[in-house]
Amino acid sequence: MADLTNARWRKTTRSGSNGGNCVEVADNLPDLVAVRDSKDPTGPVLTFTPAAWTSFTGQVKRAR
Structure with a gap:
């Protein structure tokens, strides 16, 4: 299991501002990108x- 102790979580730019349906990403960890609800x-x-992660987000952007 990955050590997420030092993860700095941020809401993604596409998360809603109404407090629901938010995805958080921690991309400050070496060799790891973590995603949570x-x-x-x-x-x-x-x-x-x-x-x-780069491949995944690229595919999502192209699918819009």
């Missing part, structure tokens, strides 16, 4: 390599 900060976390 802001409504459940102690819940499950998805982790990606930086290359996989």
Whole structure:
């Protein structure tokens, strides 16, 4: 399991401002990008390599 002790979480730019449906990302960790649901900060976390995260976000942007 990844050590997320020093993770600095931020809401993604596409998260809503109404307090719901928010995704948080921690991209300050070496060799790791972590993603979680802001409504459940102690819940499950998805982790990606930086290359996989770049690929994922690129695909999402192209799909819009």
